Amino acid sequence: MTIQPAKLTDPAVRAFVTAVNAHDRDAFLSLLTENATMADDGSDRDLTEWIDREIFTSNGHLDVDNESQGGRALLAHYRNDAWGEMRTRWNFTIEDDGRISRFETGQA
Structure with missing residues (x-):
């Protein structure tokens, strides 16, 4: 069963999922610290490149x-x-x- 974004416990994570699903890059970036970092499948990635490629130009969507x-x-x-x-x-x-100062994602 999917958890609706509005019902997620942590306010920053709730806003993160909401921004991803709305394809709202400005809202997404406003959730991150100035020097935020991220990793995908255990490897650090360039955050700006990754979010543009994996979320904002490719219609990324999260169902929690x-x-x-x-x-x-x-x-x-x-x-x-x-x-x-x-x-x-x-x-x-x-x-x-x-x-958010860091997020890590990968296949589960």
């Missing part, structure tokens, strides 16, 4: 199946026009100001 660690870890079906749909995991590091 499960959350843990206070809402900062997700299991989700992720789909985009480049890769189709796959089961993925997402982990978030959130700073005291509520912004």
Whole structure:
């Protein structure tokens, strides 16, 4: 059963999923710290290149199946026009100001 984005526990993660699914790049970027980093399948990636390729130019969409660690870890079906749909995991590091300083994703 999918968890609706509005019902996700952590406010930053909720906003992240909402921005991805709305294809709202500006809202997405506003959630990140200035020096935010990310990794895909265990390898650090250039965040700007990755989000443009994997989310914003390829219609990325997250359907969250499960959350843990206070809402900062997700299991989700992720789909985009480049890769189709796959089961993925997402982990978030959130700073005291509520912004995301790192996220890691990969196949689950």
